[in-house]
Amino acid sequence: MRLNKFNPANIRVRDQRGGGGGRFPGGGGGKLGIVGIVIVLAIAYFTGADPAQLLGGLEQAQHGQTQQQAQGGTSVAESCSVNQYSTEACAHLASLDETWEPKFREAGIAFQQPILNFYSQSGQSGCGAAQSAMGPFYCPSDQGIYIDTDFYNEMSSRMGAKGDFARAYVMAHEYGHHIQTLTGTAAQVRQAQSRNPDASNALQVRMELQADCYAGVWAALNSDRIEPGDIEEGLGAAHAVGDDTLMEAAGRRPVEAAFTHGSSAQRREWLRIGLETGDEDQCDTFADLRG
Numbered sequence: 343m344r345l346n347k348f349n350p351a352n353i354r355v356r357d358q359r360g361g362g363g364g365r366f367p368g369g370g371g372g373k374l375g376i377v378g379i380v381i382v383l384a385i386a387y388f389t390g391a392d393p394a395q396l397l398g399g400l401e402q403a404q405h406g407q408t409q410q411q412a413q414g415g416t417s418v419a420e421s422c423s424v425n426q427y428s429t430e431a432c433a434h435l436a437s438l439d440e441t442w443e444p445k446f447r448e449a450g451i452a453f454q455q456p457i458l459n460f461y462s463q464s465g466q467s468g469c470g471a472a473q474s475a476m477g478p479f480y481c482p483s484d485q486g487i488y489i490d491t492d493f494y495n496e497m498s499s500r501m502g503a504k505g506d507f508a509r510a511y512v513m514a515h516e517y518g519h520h521i522q523t524l525t526g527t528a529a530q531v532r533q534a535q536s537r538n539p540d541a542s543n544a545l546q547v548r549m550e551l552q553a554d555c556y557a558g559v560w561a562a563l564n565s566d567r568i569e570p571g572d573i574e575e576g577l578g579a580a581h582a583v584g585d586d587t588l589m590e591a592a593g594r595r596p597v598e599a600a601f602t603h604g605s606s607a608q609r610r611e612w613l614r615i616g617l618e619t620g621d622e623d624q625c626d627t628f629a630d631l632r633g
């Protein structure tokens with residue numbers, strides 16, 4: 343995919359990477375001291391708690407001050423030029439903003455740009471600790487898209503989802519969750535899940551498939567920048583991150599009830615619907631549940 347030109351002043355970015363961006367002046371913030379980690383591991387040993395969660399809490403407690411530095415520190419332009427993946431992510435974010443903002447205006451729904459959060463290996467989010475193993479994710483409570491740019495090396499080498507369009511697809515999928523937050527779909531789904539816990543997983547799958555469809559709509563509306571092979575790459579990425587593929591890779595037999603993102607076939611299908619129609623109204627993945 344050919345990258346669009348973008349103005350860093352028009353996108354919202356936060357950077358938790360200590361290194362390349364020169365984010366933490368004075369070398370102070372960003373890293374949890376070794377003593378802190380030892381204490382957390384000791385607490386976890388004696389209480390049986392998940393060390394990652396404890397670390398997340400501790401980091402949040404320690405880093406109120408760091409975050410302020412981060413916001414006043416490195417410029418968005420610097421954060422976006424740390425490496426190739428950062429530049430891509432910023433360009434995709436700008437393009438996604440430009441694609442979706444007018445649609446919200448037309449629909450009369452208030453629009454707010456999401457915040458792209460870069461981190462390296464581990465970071466903090468409004469939804470708890472961010473860790474590379476989780477892959478890119480969206481946090482509704484701070485409307486942040488979280489990306490560990492190191493994750494993409496992993497994604498291309500281990501999962502076989504190579505290429506720039508695969509990364510664009512992942513970004514557009516997370517942006518899809520932001521759309522669901524703004525439209526109120528996410529809140530409706532959470533209510534339906536608490537009313538009917540048995541359908542909780544099925545509803546979550548529909549959320550994921552809709553985000554895939556929205557990613558396809560974005561790609562369709564920016565097809566002037568699509569290059570040969572991009573679509574296959576995106577469909578390949580949709581396959582590589584399907585729950586059944588991930589479960590098989592983890593040595594488990596896929597069990598449909600355990601799927602939270604949908605099968606690879608479902609994800610490919612909804613990405614394809616978005617790509618072929620370019621119309622977000624076609625992304626009604628909940629239709630069959632309404633009967």
Ligand SMILES: [Zn+2]
Nearest residue numbers: 515519550553
């Ligand atoms: Zn998702």
